[in-house]
Amino acid sequence: MAALKPPAAERRRPALLTGLVAAQALAAVFFAADAATDLLNAPWTPHTLIEAFVALALGAGVVIGAVELRAALERLRAQETALAAARGALSTVVAAQFRDWALTPAETDVAWLALKGLDVAEIAALRGSAQGTVRAQLARVYAKAGVSGRAQFAALFVEELLAQGVPEADGAHEASRRQA
Amino acid sequence: MRPADTPPAKAVGGDPHPPVLWDPVVRLTHWTIAVAIVVNYALTEDGGTTHVWVGYLALAILVLRLVWGFVGPAEARFAAFPPAPRAALAHLADLAAGRPGRYRSHNPAGALMAYALWAMLAVVIATGILMTAGGPGDEALMRAAVERDDWSILTGATPWVGDAAAEVLEEVHEVAANLLLLLAALHIAGVAVESRAMRTNLVRAMLPWRR
Ligand code: HEM
Numbered sequence: 132m133a134a135l136k137p138p139a140a141e142r143r144r145p146a147l148l149t150g151l152v153a154a155q156a157l158a159a160v161f162f163a164a165d166a167a168t169d170l171l172n173a174p175w176t177p178h179t180l181i182e183a184f185v186a187l188a189l190g191a192g193v194v195i196g197a198v199e200l201r202a203a204l205e206r207l208r209a210q211e212t213a214l215a216a217a218r219g220a221l222s223t224v225v226a227a228q229f230r231d232w233a234l235t236p237a238e239t240d241v242a243w244l245a246l247k248g249l250d251v252a253e254i255a256a257l258r259g260s261a262q263g264t265v266r267a268q269l270a271r272v273y274a275k276a277g278v279s280g281r282a283q284f285a286a287l288f289v290e291e292l293l294a295q296g297v298p299e300a301d302g303a304h305e306a307s308r309r310q311a
Numbered sequence: 312m313r314p315a316d317t318p319p320a321k322a323v324g325g326d327p328h329p330p331v332l333w334d335p336v337v338r339l340t341h342w343t344i345a346v347a348i349v350v351n352y353a354l355t356e357d358g359g360t361t362h363v364w365v366g367y368l369a370l371a372i373l374v375l376r377l378v379w380g381f382v383g384p385a386e387a388r389f390a391a392f393p394p395a396p397r398a399a400l401a402h403l404a405d406l407a408a409g410r411p412g413r414y415r416s417h418n419p420a421g422a423l424m425a426y427a428l429w430a431m432l433a434v435v436i437a438t439g440i441l442m443t444a445g446g447p448g449d450e451a452l453m454r455a456a457v458e459r460d461d462w463s464i465l466t467g468a469t470p471w472v473g474d475a476a477a478e479v480l481e482e483v484h485e486v487a488a489n490l491l492l493l494l495a496a497l498h499i500a501g502v503a504v505e506s507r508a509m510r511t512n513l514v515r516a517m518l519p520w521r522r
């Protein structure tokens with residue numbers, strides 16, 4: 132099953148910036164070495180001055196590029212943390228709702244699997260029960276939830292998230308801060 | 312897939328742990344430095360033009376990693392793995408006792424090894440540059456010297472340092488290069504031992520092609 136991820140461009144950015152910063156570091160070192168050699172062999176000339184200037188500019192470029200790269204990495208991590216928090220929050224909402232509807236343990240299991248996108252045959256195979264049993268359990272779940280079928284059932288939870296925005300999961304945020 | 316009242320939460324908070332995947336700069340610099348060292352030690356002609364270029368490449372990448380140690384993400388910063396010999400010894404004792412602690416960056420022994428490797432590499436590069444007088448390689452250096460009517464190069468002296476100093480530099484370069492390889496071997500053994508003790512494959516987090 133496809134999983135939600137930050138956009139591809141965002142995910143490629145760190146690798147690109149890393150290559151760029153590495154190339155800058157190479158150029159800076161070569162110019163610095165060249166300027167240093169010239170300086171030791173001959174006094175200041177316009178040529179050496181320019182070389183030294185280029186080396187300095189490239190060196191500054193390395194530092195600025197590195198800072199930029201760190202920012203890109205942190206944006207990516209923040210997005211991943213937000214997704215994880217949303218996932219955690221969604222499961223909490225769903226579990227609370229299931230308890231509210233007083234689903235039996237078997238109905239709860241079947242309801243989770245249905246929400247995760249498995250069809251009746253897959254659920255039956257996973258639980259080692261007959262497809263008829265699963266169908267009956269799902270029908271009771273939909274009845275308790277007051278919906279007509281699976282699509283409406285799933286939409287209940289998506290709607291919940293969209294209406295309220297994404298609640299913050301404190302634990303996940305703390306963990307990301309410790310890692311970041 | 313585990314149907315239950317509440318699905319298993321992702322481990323949030325809890326113990327610190329090393330990164331699941333090191334950032335791209337740490338991985339790029341790690342493998343560039345490792346390959347440059349092996350190439351210069353075993354493959355290129357001693358002191359030849361390629362040897363010197365690879366040496367400068369290693370220098371540039373080392374500089375990048377050092378900059379990253381100040382501006383990179385928290386776990387890549389020097390502050391996250393300070394050189395602490397006592398902590399390193401304590402960690403080795405814990406390791407021997409079969410209960411290694413968990414750290415959010417390199418463990419203290421690994422950190423010490425990282426600094427030793429970088430320092431040794433710096434010594435090798437510095438002696439190499441002094442030996443070749445900062446030139447891009449033997450031939451160019453010679454041509455430039457001869458153009459300046461400085462024929463001493465052809466008799467074996469280098470423009471930056473005298474004969475005797477050059478001898479010492481060469482000796483230091485060679486000894487440090489050997490030590491560097493010895494340290495790298497110890498480092499790889501250390502990674503294997505730690506991975507086993509922590510039941511985590513530490514190499515996975517360092518692989519260059521993972522996203
Ligand atoms: C990646 C880092 C480097 C490693 C691992 C390395 C390793 C070595 C080794 C093993 C030798 C042979 C020593 C001997 O048996 O006499 C050697 C020789 C030499 N290296 Fe390097 N080297 C590195 C970087 C450099 C750099 C940056 C330069 C110069 C800019 C350099 C210049 C030389 C020269 C001139 C020799 C010949 C010395 C002689 O005449 O014996 N090396 N290097």
Ligand code: HEM
Pocket residue numbers: 329337340341344345346348349376387416417418421424425426428429495498499502513514515517
């Ligand atoms: C000449 C060869 C090598 C050198 C000089 C070297 C050097 C280093 C350095 C300096 C670090 C610290 C990284 C940083 O913070 O930027 C490091 C970490 C690491 N290296 Fe190497 N390395 C070499 C070869 C290898 C090899 C062959 C492997 C894999 C088998 C390896 C696996 C690792 C791992 C897994 C870490 C992270 C350890 C941790 O989790 O604390 N290294 N290495």
